[in-house]
Structures are given as structure tokens and as C-alpha cells.
Amino acid sequence: MKVLSLLALTSIANIVSAQNSTASLPSLNSTLANNGTRRVRYDTGTYGPEVEEVHYFYDQWPIGLAVSSTGRIFTCYTRGSYAYTLGEVVNTTAERAYPSQELNTPPSGLYSTINGIQFGSNDPNYFISVQALFVTPDDTLWVLDTGRPTINASEAPSMPYAVPGGPKLVSINLSNDSISRTYTFPPDVHFPDSYMNDLRFDMRENVTESGGGIAYIVDSSNEGRTGFIMINLGTGESWRHLTQHPSTLRGYADVPSYQGIPFYYRSLGMPVGYQQEGLDGAELSQYGDVMYYSPLTSNYLYSIETSYLRDSPSNGSLATIRAFNNVKNLGQRGGDANGFSGDSLGNVYMLMPEQNAIYIYNSTTLETVPYVRDPRILWPDSANAGFDGYLYFTINQLPYQADWNYGVDRREYPGLILRSRMPDGASKNLLLGSGGSGSGNATSG
Numbered sequence: 001m002k003v004l005s006l007l008a009l010t011s012i013a014n015i016v017s018a019q020n021s022t023a024s025l026p027s028l029n030s031t032l033a034n035n036g037t038r039r040v041r042y043d044t045g046t047y048g049p050e051v052e053e054v055h056y057f058y059d060q061w062p063i064g065l066a067v068s069s070t071g072r073i074f075t076c077y078t079r080g081s082y083a084y085t086l087g088e089v090v091n092t093t094a095e096r097a098y099p100s101q102e103l104n105t106p107p108s109g110l111y112s113t114i115n116g117i118q119f120g121s122n123d124p125n126y127f128i129s130v131q132a133l134f135v136t137p138d139d140t141l142w143v144l145d146t147g148r149p150t151i152n153a154s155e156a157p158s159m160p161y162a163v164p165g166g167p168k169l170v171s172i173n174l175s176n177d178s179i180s181r182t183y184t185f186p187p188d189v190h191f192p193d194s195y196m197n198d199l200r201f202d203m204r205e206n207v208t209e210s211g212g213g214i215a216y217i218v219d220s221s222n223e224g225r226t227g228f229i230m231i232n233l234g235t236g237e238s239w240r241h242l243t244q245h246p247s248t249l250r251g252y253a254d255v256p257s258y259q260g261i262p263f264y265y266r267s268l269g270m271p272v273g274y275q276q277e278g279l280d281g282a283e284l285s286q287y288g289d290v291m292y293y294s295p296l297t298s299n300y301l302y303s304i305e306t307s308y309l310r311d312s313p314s315n316g317s318l319a320t321i322r323a324f325n326n327v328k329n330l331g332q333r334g335g336d337a338n339g340f341s342g343d344s345l346g347n348v349y350m351l352m353p354e355q356n357a358i359y360i361y362n363s364t365t366l367e368t369v370p371y372v373r374d375p376r377i378l379w380p381d382s383a384n385a386g387f388d389g390y391l392y393f394t395i396n397q398l399p400y401q402a403d404w405n406y407g408v409d410r411r412e413y414p415g416l417i418l419r420s421r422m423p424d425g426a427s428k429n430l431l432l433g434s435g436g437s438g439s440g441n442a443t444s445g
């Protein structure tokens, strides 16, 4: 192209400057620095707001966390042989069983063996293996128990099938630390090989007829029957969507790199393979109308309008097919992502274990932008936007755990809770709150 009209030049300049204004890059610390007499350029591994160390784990490796309106920090640990699976931080170096050691100790054990086959506990009244936590704006703590403990974690680990009753969602009123409700699942919603990995809520009265709000839960099943599980929190009814939809399945033969080292999955007694986990990160848009999500082992970000997820297939409708047909592929985002979080401005945070970073998907510019990067971010697992304007996230060095390294545990305590300030004065999204107390029963779906 030889000649550009002045008009064309002006429009291009407008576009460029518009793009400039949308990128948050100029406000970030550069990840590049120079050193030595020749001022050789190198990568500092760092950009974005300051990363603060909030808590150190010395006894158990954390998975999920949630921070309450008063700054109480709750953590969970999949187990295993750990003494408890749900905890509360008591000071910078210690946690304790929450709400009590008793509720973390199923009287009949974590699993049973029938004809040589192991099954997870079916006990709805005790915590078995808690994977994820969430605090809704009304300061209710929601506890997601997979009902599938790891057996023999240090030798030849295995994970038993779930039995109805064991996998559950439990709500705890933080004003008196007592369980309000327990939701369990029928076997055609939570399969024996399901694995509930994370959860989000829309508590507004108008999202369901019963007015009690809705829970969206991701099923990351390593066995491959992935998808979303919804619970109508007023009635206890639950249902699935996007079961084995390609957007929820693990990526094909994914080989990520951590700290510059290509990663293959090396489990005792198994040939070298690939990470098998599917749908993992999920977050609602600011107004709850869109769900953003992705499998653990994929470069791609997907979305679906939540109305399709709320449409219960029990209506005998075309709900299943409609949901399948309305998934959007939002394109690549620059790496595999673990858990997601969101904030009051609609930022969708994505934890990026390959980059030791957290990225943000901006639904206005349709681009992924950098948020924070730090060499201490050795496998960011779960993040939680606090009421105080900080993004809290757990670090657990997962790629070095025994289960992924032929039984050799290469992790080093302490595990961490880190935090960094969210951009532009963002805080926890309170728009999806209210409703709250609901009218439902503590019931199975």
C-alpha cells in the first residue's frame, strides 16, 4: 500500500490510541531489567502490584481459601492422611480444624472397602475431603466436599469412587460458626467418578423461582465425565450441563512447562502420561449473566450465558442441547490456567501456573492482560477476591507433589497465602448477593 489518506491515518491513530488506553501494561512494573557493566538485559520474573506474604503453611498443603468480610481466612486441604480437611487460619504460621476437629473426623473413616473395591464415605454430616471454599456477600462460608479422599497418598495413591451423601455442599453461618444447610446429589448428577473442583454463586432472588439463589459447581473429573453441576439453593434440586462438552474436557496430551521444565504426569505404577484434569477455572461476569471457564490443560478460554446453565433439564426441554449449542470459544489466552476469581469491576482473574503469574481477561477489549507475576508464585491454585480490595491466592507447589512424581515428594514447606491489590480500587463483587437466607431445606437434590 503506497498512499494513505489523511482520514485513514487519523482513524488508525484513533484505533492505536484506543488500544493503548485499554492495555494496562503501562501501569505495570516491567519484567525486564539490566545488570552488570554491559547492562545485559534479563527477566526479573516480576511485574504488577506488590505481592505480600499473608500466611505460611507448615503442616498441610493447602488447596482452596476464602476470606470473610471481617478478614477471617478459611483454608481447605484435600486428604489423605491430614488430621483435618477444613481449617481456619489462627496466626501467620498456624491453622486449626474448623468448625471443629469432630466435624473433620467421619466416625466410619474416609472410605470403605467392599469386595476389594474402595468407596468414598457416604457420610453427609462430616467433612471428608474439601476441595474448595467460597464466601458469599452475606458472609456465609460455602464448603465443597468431593467425598473422594486420596488413599495411600505416600505409596500407590488411588481415589475411590464417590457414594451419594459424601459429595456435598455445606453452608456455614460465620456469625455463630454453625452449619446452616447441607446439599447432597443424586447419582445421575454427581457421578461416582465426578470431582467437584470449584464453585460460584448468584444469590439474587430473581435467578430462581424459589428465590434462594443458585450454585454453579465445576466437575473436573480426571476420569473424563466433566461438566457443570447446578444447585437451586431454595429447593435443593440439582442438575448438570455441558457434560463431556469439548470445552470442559482436558486438553489432548497437554505438556505444560513449570519453571522452564516440561511436565509429564508420573504416577507410581502407571506409564508416563499427561495431566488428566478437565474443567477447573470458572468465574461469573460482574452481573452474573456469563460464566467464563476453562479446563486445567488448555490454552483456550470459553464462556456460556448462565441462563443456559440455569435451565433445568428436568423440564423435559431441549436444555442440554441448547447449552451445548451456546458455548463460545473466546480464543487463546497465553497458557494453561488453574483457578479463576472475579471482582467488583468485572475483571476475570486467571491463575497461570506456567507463567508464575495471574492474568486478567477483559471482556470489553476481548484480550487477556497481565496482572501480577512473581517467582514465589509456584503453582497458584486458588484465588479469592477479598472484601478489603486484595486478591488472596494459595501457593502449593503441586507439580512437585509425590503423586505426580513417581512417589517422590519434592515440595518444600512453607506453602503460602499471598495477596496483591486489585486494580483500579476493585473489591469483592457484591452485586450477586442478597436473597441469602432463602426458604429451602437442608435436603438432597
Ligand SMILES: *[C@@H]1O[C@H](CO)[C@@H](O)[C@H](O)[C@H]1NC(C)=O
Residues within 6 Å of the ligand: 013, 016, 017, 020, 026
Ligand atoms: C501508546 O503508548 C506508548 C507507550 O506509552 C506511546 O509511546 C505511544 O505514543 C502510544 N501511542 C498512541 C497512538 O497513543
Ligand SMILES: *[C@@H]1O[C@H](CO)[C@@H](O)[C@H](O)[C@H]1NC(C)=O
Residues within 6 Å of the ligand: 021, 022, 023, 345, 346, 347, 362, 363, 364, 365
Ligand atoms: C477493560 O478495558 C476497558 C477499556 O480499556 C477499561 O475501561 C476497563 O477498566 C478494563 N477492565 C474491565 C474490568 O473492564
Ligand SMILES: *[C@@H]1O[C@H](CO)[C@@H](O)[C@H](O)[C@H]1NC(C)=O
Residues within 6 Å of the ligand: 035, 036, 042
Ligand atoms: C547483577 O550482577 C551481579 C554481578 O554480576 C550479580 O552478582 C547479581 O546477582 C546480578 N543481579 C541480578 C538480579 O541478576
Ligand SMILES: *[C@@H]1O[C@H](CO)[C@@H](O)[C@H](O)[C@H]1NC(C)=O
Residues within 6 Å of the ligand: 027, 028, 029, 046, 048, 049, 050, 051
Ligand atoms: C514494582 O515492584 C516492586 C518490587 O516488587 C514493588 O516494590 C513496587 O511496589 C512495584 N510498583 C508498582 C507501581 O507496582
Ligand SMILES: *[C@@H]1O[C@H](CO)[C@@H](O)[C@H](O)[C@H]1NC(C)=O
Residues within 6 Å of the ligand: 090, 091, 092, 093, 094
Ligand atoms: C500460632 O499458633 C500456634 C498454635 O496455636 C502456636 O503454637 C504458635 O506459637 C503461634 N505463633 C505465633 C507467632 O503466635
Ligand SMILES: *[C@@H]1O[C@H](CO)[C@@H](O)[C@H](O)[C@H]1NC(C)=O
Residues within 6 Å of the ligand: 151, 152, 155, 156
Ligand atoms: C498402599 O500401597 C502399598 C504399596 O503399593 C500397598 O502394599 C498397600 O496395600 C496399599 N494400601 C492401601 C490401603 O491401599
Ligand SMILES: *[C@@H]1O[C@H](CO)[C@@H](O)[C@H](O)[C@H]1NC(C)=O
Residues within 6 Å of the ligand: 173, 176, 178
Ligand atoms: C446459629 O444461628 C442460627 C440462626 O441463624 C440458629 O438456628 C442456630 O441454632 C445457631 N447455632 C448455634 C450453635 O448457636
Ligand SMILES: *[C@@H]1O[C@H](CO)[C@@H](O)[C@H](O)[C@H]1NC(C)=O
Residues within 6 Å of the ligand: 204, 206, 207
Ligand atoms: C435480576 O434483577 C436484576 C436487577 O435487580 C437484573 O439486572 C437481572 O437481569 C435480573 N436477573 C435475571 C436472571 O432476571
Ligand SMILES: *[C@@H]1O[C@H](CO)[C@@H](O)[C@H](O)[C@H]1NC(C)=O
Residues within 6 Å of the ligand: 209, 311, 312, 315, 317
Ligand atoms: C424450567 O423450569 C424452571 C422452574 O420451573 C423455570 O424457571 C424455567 O423457566 C424452565 N425452563 C424452561 C426452558 O422451560
Ligand SMILES: *[C@@H]1O[C@H](CO)[C@@H](O)[C@H](O)[C@H]1NC(C)=O
Residues within 6 Å of the ligand: 138, 140, 173, 174, 175, 176, 436, 437
Ligand atoms: C446467621 O446467624 C445470625 C444469628 O446467629 C442471623 O442473624 C443471620 O441472619 C444468619 N445469616 C444468614 C445468612 O442466615
Ligand SMILES: *[C@@H]1O[C@H](CO)[C@@H](O)[C@H](O)[C@H]1NC(C)=O
Residues within 6 Å of the ligand: 234, 235, 236, 439, 440, 441
Ligand atoms: C421442605 O421440606 C418439606 C418436608 O420435607 C417439604 O414439604 C417442603 O416442600 C420443602 N420445602 C422446600 C422449599 O423444598
